[in-house]
Amino acid sequence: xxxxxxxxxxxxxxxxxxxxxxxxxxxxxxxxxxxxxxxxxxxxxxxxxxxxxxxxxxxxxxxxxxxxxxxxxxxxxxxxxxxxxxxxxxxxxxxx
Numbered sequence: 001x002x003x004x005x006x007x008x009x010x011x012x013x014x015x016x017x018x019x020x021x022x023x024x025x026x027x028x029x030x031x032x033x034x035x036x037x038x039x040x041x042x043x044x045x046x047x048x049x050x051x052x053x054x055x056x057x058x059x060x061x062x063x064x065x066x067x068x069x070x071x072x073x074x075x076x077x078x079x080x081x082x083x084x085x086x087x088x089x090x091x092x093x094x095x096x
Contacts, residue, residue, distance in 0.1 A: 001038045001039055001040065002024045002025060002036065002039045002040070003021075003022060003023050003024045003025075003039070003040045003042065004023070004024070004025050004026075004027065004030065004035070004039060004040065004041045004042065004043075005021070005023040005025070005026045005027075005042045005043065006026075006027055006028070006029075006030045006041060006042065006043030006044075006045060007026070007028070007043055007044075007063070008028035008029075009075060009076065010075070011075060011076045011077045011078050011080065011081060012063065012076075012078075012081065013026060014077070014078035015078040015081045015082065015086060016042070017078075018078055018082070021042070023042070030043070030045065030049060030053075032049060032052040032053060032056065035052075035053055035056045035058045036056065036057070036058065037056060037057030037058065038057065038058065039056075039057075039058040039059070040058065040059045040061065041053045041058055041059070041060050041061070042061045042063060042088060043061075043062070043063055044062060044063045044064075045060070045062075047093060048095070050062070050091065050093040051093040051094060051095045053093075054091075054092050054093050054094065055094075055095070059090065060090065060091050060092070060093060061088040061089065061090050061091075062088065062089050062090075062091050063086065063087075063088060064086070064087055064088070064089050065081060065084050065085065065086040065087075066084055066085055067084055068084070071084070
């Protein structure tokens with residue numbers, strides 16, 4: 001089993017470390033062909049990629065955060081992510 005963290009944001013990487021997340025591979029762009037059954041993928045993926053992750057037999061944990069309008073479109077620090085209640089939520093995404 002491999003735990004992937006999909007992000008290009010340094011603040012998110014620092015946030016994950018503070019949460020004690022054990023990450024095997026961190027990547028800015030996910031190639032779903034590399035995901036295997038039993039893997040775990042953490043990130044904020046587009047729905048079609050999340051569905052591919054789930055179809056491969058991997059678990060998807062969505063990095064969820066409630067952003068106020070004034071923080072949208074900027075690089076967040078780990079502290080800002082914590083203040084906005086960043087958390088991981090498991091989802092099973094299925095294409096119909």
